[in-house]
Structures are given as structure tokens and as C-alpha cells.
């Protein structure tokens with residue numbers, strides 16, 4: 001319906017009356033609410049981005065980044081804005097993304113990360129961490145804009161789901177960090193950058209270096225920047241039959 005309306009406006013442009021103009025503006029506002037990728041919702045406009053399937057196909061783990069390239073603040077904010085739209089169970093948004101900009105800290109992290117060059121050469125080094133206890137920290141804020149009835153149902157449900165279940169709390173952080181990481185990797189690919197997810201590091205040592213709170217966990221790191229060398233050819237994809245299970249094992 002919306003597409004046809006836009007097509008109509010495009011195909012049959014004419015001088016609109018004041019009332020018509022207001023209706024059109026109202027219509028666009030509704031569309032923007034449905035698909036809020038505009039400056040009302042995000043602080044900066046959307047870039048010219050690639051097709052989602054192309055971003056998925058072309059994302060590779062790049063090992064060599066241009067150490068002299070820097071992302072603009074606008075680009076960095078854009079990445080975080082998009083990342084924060086990733087789904088989380090009960091909308092608890094428990095990721096805490098550490099953006100390591102300090103050069104000396106990067107060097108220290110590299111030393112406990114098998115000296116992998118991405119750690120210092122990438123334009124961005126993000127450590128994806130999550131708050132294991134976010135579910136009990138003012139959970140009403142995760143539903144504050146929902147209708148009262150929804151809030152009354154969801155907020156106590158959060159408590160019931162996680163309370164006393166350490167494994168569930170931990171599993172949930174790992175699920176969320178996996179999803180947010182892939183969101184970021186596809187987002188940066190669409191912006192013309194590359195990335196490398198990394199778990200080749202000493203988790204305890206990195207935790208100490210970033211003063212990780214006791215009730216937080218590290219998922220993995222993401223190096224992001226401008227590739228100077230493409231990734232090596234894919235190492236070997238399994239046949240689909242090994243991956244996709246029809247109904248039951």
C-alpha cells in the first residue's frame with residue numbers, strides 16, 4: 001500500500017493544496033514511524049548501503065587493516081546506533097560495548113591476544129561484553145514506552161525467567177553478543193569497511209585491562225577498519241546437509 005502511494009506521488013506529481021500537503025507529510029511521518037531509518041529516530045542519515053545478501057556474502061574476517069585510517073565520529077555513532085537495534089530477549093539490551101580508543105591500552109590488549117595485528121591496526125576495537133545482571137537492574141526501563149498492560153506483564157516475567165538461573169543468564173548474554181556482533185559486522189560491511197571477530201585472547205587479562213565489572217562477561221572482540229589485504233579464500237564450507245536438520249536429528 002505504502003509503496004503504491006509513493007509510486008503514485010512519483011508518477012503523478014502536481015501542485016498540492018495545503019491540506020493535501022499536510023496529508024502527505026502526515027503520511028510520511030507514519031511511514032517513518034514504521035520504518036524509522038530517518039533523522040527523527042537516528043541522529044544521522046542512512047548511508048548508501050549495500051544489499052543485505054551482498055553484505056552477508058562479502059563479509060569476511062580480515063586480518064590486515066590500515067593503521068592510519070580513522071572512522072569519523074559520525075560513522076562510529078552510526079555503527080552503535082545500528083548495533084543497538086539488535087534484538088535481545090525481553091528487550092534487556094544487556095550488551096556493553098567497550099570502544100577501545102586508547103593506543104596504550106590497545107597495545108596491552110595486543111600483548112595478551114597472541115600479538116594479533118588487528119588489535120592495534122583496526123580503526124575500531126570493540127570488546128563485546130554484557131551485563132549478566134541487567135535483568136534485575138531497573139527492568140522497567142526496558143519496557144517504558146510499552147502500554148501499561150504490556151509493562152505489567154513483561155517486567156515481572158523478566159524476573160521469573162532469570163532469577164536464580166546463572167546458566168540462563170550467561171547463555172542469554174552470549175546469544176545477544178553473537179547477534180549484536182553480526183549486526184555490527186554487516187553494518188560496517190555495508191559502509192565499506194571490514195571486520196574480524198576475535199576470541200584469540202586471554203579473557204581474564206583483557207577483563208583486568210578494561211576493569212570489567214564482576215557481574216559482566218566478555219563475549220569476543222571485533223576489529224573494524226579499512227582492509228589493506230583481502231581475506232584468504234574461504235577455508236571450506238560444510239555441505240548444507242551437515243548443517244540443516246529437517247525436523248528432528
Ligand SMILES: Cc1cc2nc3c(=O)[nH]c(=O)nc-3n(C[C@H](O)[C@H](O)[C@H](O)COP(=O)(O)O)c2cc1C
Pocket residue numbers: 059060061062063116196197198199200201220231235
Ligand atoms: C567467535 C570468533 C572468534 C574468532 N577469533 C579469531 C581470532 O582471534 N583471530 C582471527 O584472526 N580470526 C578469528 N576469527 C575468524 C574466523 O577464523 C573466521 O570467521 C572463519 O575462519 C571463517 O572465515 P570468514 O569469517 O572470513 O568467513 C574468529 C571468528 C569467530 C566467529
